Amino acid sequence: MATLTEAVRSTPAGTTRRRAARTRTDSSRAPATYYWMVWPAVIAFAAFHTLPVVVGIFFSFTNYAGYGAWNFVGLSNYLNLFRDDRVLQAYGFSFLFAIVATILTNAFSLAIALGLNAKIKARNFWRGVYFVPYILAILVIGYVFQFFFSNSLPKILSGIPLFRDNILTNETWAWTAIVALAVWQACAFAIIIYLSGLQTIPAELYEASSLDGASPWRQFRSITFPLIGAFFTINVVLSLKGFLQVFDPIVALTNGGPGTSTESVTLLIFRGGFSGGEFAYQTANAVVFFIVITVVSLFQFRVLQRREADF
Missing domain, CATH: 1.10.3720.10 (MetI-like)
Incomplete structure (x- = not known):
């Protein structure tokens, strides 16, 4: 039985299956690496771009002068x-x-x-x-x-x-x-x-x-x-x-x-x-x-x- 298993593994089909298994393993690891590389940039972009934009849109519905108190004025x-x-x-x-x-x-x-x-x-x-x-x-x-x-x-x-x-x-x-x-x-x-x-x-x-x-x-x-x-x-x-x-x-x-x-x-x-x-x-x-x-x-x-x- 062991000899038969080794023979199957040594065939081209067996080699292909092993390579496919390694590929699936590598692909499962890729997203984790990808996210570790991308998330810092996403967080920085959100903190220095998206968040200020949202805050600016919020203040566009107020009478804020850049300092002091403010009130909502709607679409005026x-x-x-x-x-x-x-x-x-x-x-x-x-x-x-x-x-x-x-x-x-x-x-x-x-x-x-x-x-x-x-x-x-x-x-x-x-x-x-x-x-x-x-x-x-x-x-x-x-x-x-x-x-x-x-x-x-x-x-x-x-x-x-x-x-x-x-x-x-x-x-x-x-x-x-x-x-x-x-x-x-x-x-x-x-x-x-x-x-x-x-x-x-x-x-x-x-x-x-x-x-x-x-x-x-x-x-x-x-x-x-x-x-x-x-x-x-x-x-x-x-x-x-x-x-x-x-x-x-x-x-x-x-x-x-x-x-x-x-x-x-x-x-x-x-x-x-x-x-x-x-x-x-x-x-x-x-x-x-x-x-x-x-x-x-x-x-x-x-x-x-x-x-x-x-x-």
């Missing part, structure tokens, strides 16, 4: 937001800024990525050069741009009425300077995303289309853009979401001025919530803004991914 903070001209202006500016900056960022980034993906000299060097703005501190670069717009540009373009004076003090056009700074930095990350997409396109497609007489524009319209549709979706969604939350470029260039003409929603929340005695009111504004960004992002994904399917 949320209702007052829609009657506040300053809040509505901030939302209008944020969306105008985000849409213009998103279009310019993706147009410039895609054009530069196409150039870098072509057979040019020192391609890797130029990739590094274009990525530098993304790793620089935006506030530091913002103050450099502030000096450029307020001192250098009026001297260089003194013959043009718009730039003869400091454009940052122009209530109508100051936002364009913020767009220039934001796009200049955002292009760095978008270029890398587009380059990743362009490198996934087989060169044979371009060779075959060239033999068929396709022009460069036709190649871009029928081959390049459809095949990088997923990367375009990522860039557009991330760009619009990031630009809607613009804060640092505004602080560095105009600090929301002149007046409140360049005051974004995030800057308004920061000012009113931390120094204006409107903690609960601006917390309600932050909750509404979170919902708006979530809805806009989901809508973008739905529309752009459907467009990818059509390609």
